[in-house]
Amino acid sequence: MNSDCNLTISLDIMGGDKGPLITIPAAILAIQKLPNLHLILCGDESLISQELAKNNLNDSPQLSICHTAETVEMDELPASALRNKKDSSMRKSIDLVRNDKAQACVSAGNTGALFSMAHYVLKMLPGVERPALISALPTHDDNRHVFMLDLGANVFCDSNVLYQFAIMGSVLAEEVDGIESPRVALLNMGTENIKGSDHIKFTAAQLEANPYINYIGFVEGNDILSNKADVIVCDGFVGNVALKTCEGVALMVYSKFKSVLSQHMFTRLLGKFFASTIKKLFKSLNPDQYNGASLIGLRGIVVKSHGNASSLAFLAAIMEAVKEVERQVPDKIRKKLEQSLAD
Structure with missing residues (x-):
């Protein structure tokens, strides 16, 4: 990772109705807007590499790839995805947040599966x-x-x-x-x-x-x-x-x-x-x-994009994650809850 990048976000590249056709162009737009942003692209490595090569970005210090062999389908039952898709692009993007490799993750995938995985992996803030x-x-x-x-x-x-x-x-x-x-x-x-x-x-x-x-x-x-x-x-x-x-x-x-x-x-x-x-x-x-x-309400930042989002819409989701990281939203929520519950 580029030492100048002080903000890291993981992306579920395979999630959504069109997957990499939308998420990769959005990732490219994001790093063009923010020189301090590093994105970890979770998904099929060969497919992601091919798309990055078209834009001469395979060696970009702002992008890295986390290979995954599985994808959570848009119509997949949340319980099934939670049990059986531990090597999916969605699960890996959340795991990176839990393991402090990323400060937030963004996915356009199955809402129920994202909710279940994020709840299970990241856990709730105290009082939530x-x-x-x-x-x-x-x-x-x-x-x-x-x-x-x-x-x-x-x-x-x-x-x-x-x-x-x-x-x-x-x-x-x-x-x-x-x-x-x-x-x-x-x-x-x-x-x-x-x-x-x-x-x-x-x-x-x-x-x-x-x-x-x-x-x-x-x-x-x-x-x-x-x-x-x-x-x-x-x-x-x-x-x-x-x-x-x-x-x-x-x-x-x-x-x-x-x-x-x-x-x-x-x-x-x-x-x-x-x-x-x-x-x-x-x-x-x-x-x-x-x-x-x-x-x-989670112990980490997770942003859900529409499944049918365009590249510009997915970019908006990435920028939302950036703002929440910069403002340390989970920590601020925790402190406000502690203050309210104490009274």
């Missing part, structure tokens, strides 16, 4: 019962994001788990986006205190009693992107449905907008006249730039 998937989403304010968790790692969460999620999400928002005293909200079916299930109400009471969390109350689904909150907490079933709905709406609006602009000569001319403004608008809504859901 379950890890959660968290990601940034756009808001009405172009300069702010909202962090939402859980996005699918845990189908149901009791009040204690939601309370832990709120603390972890607050730390991530503060450290990664530099938000001072992030506004934390619970996603609910109404904003009134009488609304929602008992475990949601109990979580609210716990957060209201925590002086270290800026809890602002309940928000509804139509306020997820409104910039009313910096962190929105919910269980994994609700979070995953909400996330996919937001992405679907964004793509539908983009598709319909393009269709309307192409229907008549006047609208086509109008589209050309406002091309730069339109491009900027839809770039801010493009899900690719928000790719990279962090599996927080």
Whole structure:
């Protein structure tokens, strides 16, 4: 490894719908952006070497290869992958974090398998019962994001788990986006205190009693992107449905907008006249730039990319891992949990 590289991240090169066709170009873009970054590419060595040779990067001091003989399939059962795929690119990338050979890992592979392997290999931080998937989403304010968790790692969460999620999400928002005293909200079916299930109400009471969390109350689904909150907490079933709905709406609006602009000569001319403004608008809504859901609560940094991510989207996931390493997110979460639980 180049002595100038002070940041090392392992990549599951074989994971995702298209594997190396996406992950290797993203790795190349990452080292071009960050001269201090070293990437360990986990996967089929001959295949990776062939792709690097096309770009004259086989001898790059910023890249090294960890050969693996197995791949976790996208439809593989998590329990089976955990038991039988110890020499997979996914497992090796996590093992490198556990063994302090890498400071974080990134994978676009099977979400359930990644969750199971990371949980088993890295273990939980003290005071954390379950890890959660968290990601940034756009808001009405172009300069702010909202962090939402859980996005699918845990189908149901009791009040204690939601309370832990709120603390972890607050730390991530503060450290990664530099938000001072992030506004934390619970996603609910109404904003009134009488609304929602008992475990949601109990979580609210716990957060209201925590002086270290800026809890602002309940928000509804139509306020997820409104910039009313910096962190929105919910269980994994609700979070995953909400996330996919937001992405679907964004793509539908983009598709319909393009269709309307192409229907008549006047609208086509109008589209050309406002091309730069339109491009900027839809770039801010493009899900690719928000790719990279962090599996927080573990004793290490694991970032999950969409399985169908493009190279630019996978690059965004790598950059998310870089930010979390630089800000020492797991250590900050541990300290905040210790502080909250002590009181």
